Amino acid sequence: MSSPKNAILTIGNQQIELPIITGTEGEKAIDLSDLRKNTGFVTYDPSLMNTAVCKSSITYVNGEKGILCYRGIPIERLIKDGVSFVQIAYLLVHGNLPNSSEGKAFSQLLNVNSLMHEDMRHFFDLYPRGAHPMHILSTMINALAVYYPNVDLLSLKEDIDISSARLISTVRTMAAFAYKKSLGEPIVYPRNDLSYCANFLNMMFDSPVAPYHISEQDVRLLNVLLILHADHEQNCSTTTVRTIGSAQVNLYATISAGISALSGPLHGGANQAVMEMLRKIQKDGNIKKFFDKVKDKNNPARLMGFGHRVYKTFDPRARIIKAECTRYFQERHITDPLLQVAFELEKAALTDDYFISRNLYPNVDFYSGILYRALGIPEKMFTVMFALARLPGWIAHWREMIGANTRIVRPRQVYIGKKCRIPSCNSDKSGVN
Ligand code: CMC
Numbered sequence: 001m002s003s004p005k006n007a008i009l010t011i012g013n014q015q016i017e018l019p020i021i022t023g024t025e026g027e028k029a030i031d032l033s034d035l036r037k038n039t040g041f042v043t044y045d046p047s048l049m050n051t052a053v054c055k056s057s058i059t060y061v062n063g064e065k066g067i068l069c070y071r072g073i074p075i076e077r078l079i080k081d082g083v084s085f086v087q088i089a090y091l092l093v094h095g096n097l098p099n100s101s102e103g104k105a106f107s108q109l110l111n112v113n114s115l116m117h118e119d120m121r122h123f124f125d126l127y128p129r130g131a132h133p134m135h136i137l138s139t140m141i142n143a144l145a146v147y148y149p150n151v152d153l154l155s156l157k158e159d160i161d162i163s164s165a166r167l168i169s170t171v172r173t174m175a176a177f178a179y180k181k182s183l184g185e186p187i188v189y190p191r192n193d194l195s196y197c198a199n200f201l202n203m204m205f206d207s208p209v210a211p212y213h214i215s216e217q218d219v220r221l222l223n224v225l226l227i228l229h230a231d232h233e234q235n236c237s238t239t240t241v242r243t244i245g246s247a248q249v250n251l252y253a254t255i256s257a258g259i260s261a262l263s264g265p266l267h268g269g270a271n272q273a274v275m276e277m278l279r280k281i282q283k284d285g286n287i288k289k290f291f292d293k294v295k296d297k298n299n300p301a302r303l304m305g306f307g308h309r310v311y312k313t314f315d316p317r318a319r320i321i322k323a324e325c326t327r328y329f330q331e332r333h334i335t336d337p338l339l340q341v342a343f344e345l346e347k348a349a350l351t352d353d354y355f356i357s358r359n360l361y362p363n364v365d366f367y368s369g370i371l372y373r374a375l376g377i378p379e380k381m382f383t384v385m386f387a388l389a390r391l392p393g394w395i396a397h398w399r400e401m402i403g404a405n406t407r408i409v410r411p412r413q414v415y416i417g418k419k420c421r422i423p424s425c426n427s428d429k430s431g432v433n
Contacts, residue, residue, distance in 0.1 A: 003028070011039055025060055042412040049309070052234075054242065054406070058092060058396050059233045063310035068317065070231060071095055075316055078227060085226040086110065086196045089392035092231050093164055093399065107196075109165035114190040114199070116173050117147040124181040133178045133384045134263040140174050141167070142256040163251055164395045171391060172196070175384045176203030182380075197222040200388075205376060218375055221328050225371060228317040228364060229386050231393030237261035237268065241394045242401045246409040251398065258394045259387050265304075268386040270365040271372070272379050274305040278338045278345070278370075287348045295354050303349060305366030307358070317364040325367050328374060339370050 006017040007030045016038055019031040029052045036042050045051045060069045068075045071091050078088065083097065090098040090106050098106055120143065127136055148166065173190050180187045180203075188203045197219045206212035232238070240261040245254045262268035281290050293301040308315055325339060346362055349355045372382050419425075 009035075011041065014039065021055075023055075024057075025062065036412070042414075044414055048239070053239065053409075054234070054401065054404070056233060056397070056400060057095075058400060059231045059393070061233050061310055063308070063312050066311060066313040066316050066319075068232070073097075075228065076320065079224055079320055083227070084195070084197075085223050085230070085389070088227045088230050089168055092392040092396040106161075106165070109161060110169040110196065111190075111192040113162065113166040114169040114173055114192070116170050116177065120144075120147065120174075121177065121187070124177060127181075129182070132263075133175070133182070133381055134259065134269075134387070136178050137171070137174060137384055137387060138256045138259040138263070140178075141171060141252050141259060144170070144252040145250045148252075160399065164392075164399075167251070167255060167395060168391050169196075172200050172388055173203065175381070175388055176200060178384070179204055179378070179381055195219065197226070201375070217328065217331055221324060221371060222375060224320070224324055225368060225385070226389040228320060229368075229389035231390070231396065235267065236264070237390065238394060238397050241398055242406070243409040245398045245401055246406050248408075251395075254398060255391070255394055258390070262387055262390065263383055268365075268383045268390075270304050270363075271369040271382040271386060274342075274365055275338070275369045275373065275379050275382070277304045278341045281345060282338060282341045287345060291348070291352060291354070303345075303355070303360070305369075306349060306355065306362055307360040308363045311361065311363065312359040314361045315363040318362040318366055321364065321367040321371065322362070325371060328371065332374075334374065336370055336374060338373070342367060342370060 003020070003022065005020060007020055009016045009018055016035070018035070021029045021031050023029070032043055043051070058071065060072070061067065070078065070088065073091075083091075086107060087097055087103060090096075090102065094102075120140065123140060123143065124136075144166070148163070169190075177187045185207060188206045190199050190203060194202060194214070198214045201214055201218055201222065202212055234242075237258040241254055241258040244257045245251075249257075265273045277290075281287060284290070290301075291303075293299045294303050329335060329339065346366065349360065354360075368386075369379070369382050372385055373379070377385060
């Protein structure tokens with residue numbers, strides 16, 4: 001039987017044909033864009049659980065089968081082929097893996113834009129000690145528009161590559177500076193002779209009194225972690241970027257809003273929350289007691305790093321990260337007691353009815369913190385690492401949204417407050433006008 005072209009909606013004695021849209025992987029959507037115009041009705045879909053807000057050709061996620069592809073390439077293949085994070089950034093933003101000259105030009109652009117405006121360095125002196133680096137990062141990125149004002153739509157059409165490169169490259173520098181500042185240590189400037197990931201690790205850990213030795217294994221691992229977080233279609237922060245961007249806000253303010261969305265514990269902040277949870281369980285030594293809390297409807301506790309709005313099976317990123325954990329710890333001949341706690345916790349959850357019946361599996365954040373910790377990155381910086389990685393994805397979505405001439409995002413609501421006190425407002429008894 002051929003697939004239907006339309007869906008029929010019956011409202012009272014009115015029948016409306018609604019077009020069916022089919023994506024390249026066969027997923028189907030009912031096009032409701034003219035529904036209100038033709039019927040006076042809107043759809044009600046809190047938290048957009050059931051709404052496709054755009055057409056996109058960047059990333060494909062199949063939550064039932066546990067598939068993730070960037071521009072059609074499965075994530076497992078990108079990792080296996082040893083593609084670098086910079087190549088992934090190019091792939092997401094431009095649509096194809098770079099050939100050798102495109103790759104060289106892009107790396108060159110990243111190098112040219114790696115320095116933060118020197119005046120912005122003083123900002124770091126003014127943040128209180130102990131400020132969360134995600135708050136610092138969102139503020140700093142917003143401030144970029146003051147130093148590099150050509151980020152309105154018109155100028156961006158011409159210099160989008162420069163602005164994208166500036167974000168991807170400078171934000172890495174900012175993140176490392178924020179860390180050095182928090183330690184009270186002198187900052188380390190970026191170096192053009194180093195790769196993206198090696199450069200970041202060097203800015204984080206080099207010191208005038210103890211030169212940093214860049215390990216190939218660390219660089220490889222950081223590459224993998226950044227690639228796995230680089231895009232994930234219409235998640236909360238990307239939807240924020242598309243929404244804010246639709247008002248034609250400048251690119252830096254738009255990305256700064258994405259960073260704020262990412263900082264929440266239900267989103268990018270989960271990697272930090274996982275570590276706090278693992279430590280508590282390690283201290284109590286009692287997984288069952290923790291599960292009792294998680295299952296109690298009156299207790300807000302959750303098994304952090306588990307569950308996903310889209311994945312109803314293993315998150316493919318979690319599988320890769322778990323394998324990387326084993327590989328990295330073996331290669332470096334090191335251990336982490338929290339990794340054992342994580343293994344036991346995962347095993348217990350995957351055999352517990354509560355989690356099985358709700359299709360709750362490890363997500364990308366369950367093991368990522370353990371690896372960041374192994375790299376020496378402090379917990380407060382974990383979500384910053386996620387933000388660094390997600391920049392190419394946000395930029396790609398922003399570009400796609402602008403390119404599609406998206407109208408300003410402006411959802412509707414069902415008003416349930418007091419009735420309007422002006423009598424003429426209530427003259428239409430149908431409630432729909
Ligand atoms: N621990 C315990 N119970 C859970 C969990 C969890 N981690 N996740 C979902 N549930 C339960 C939830 O209580 C609900 O139970 P019931 O049907 O009895 O009311 C059921 O599972 C469905 O959950 P939901 O809240 O409707 O699921 P959602 O799609 O709204 O939320 C989520 C998705 C990721 C916010 C949620 O699973 C969660 O809070 N996980 C922990 C935080 C986390 O790891 N976040 C990282 C997500 S992946 C990376 C990213 O997006 O940044």
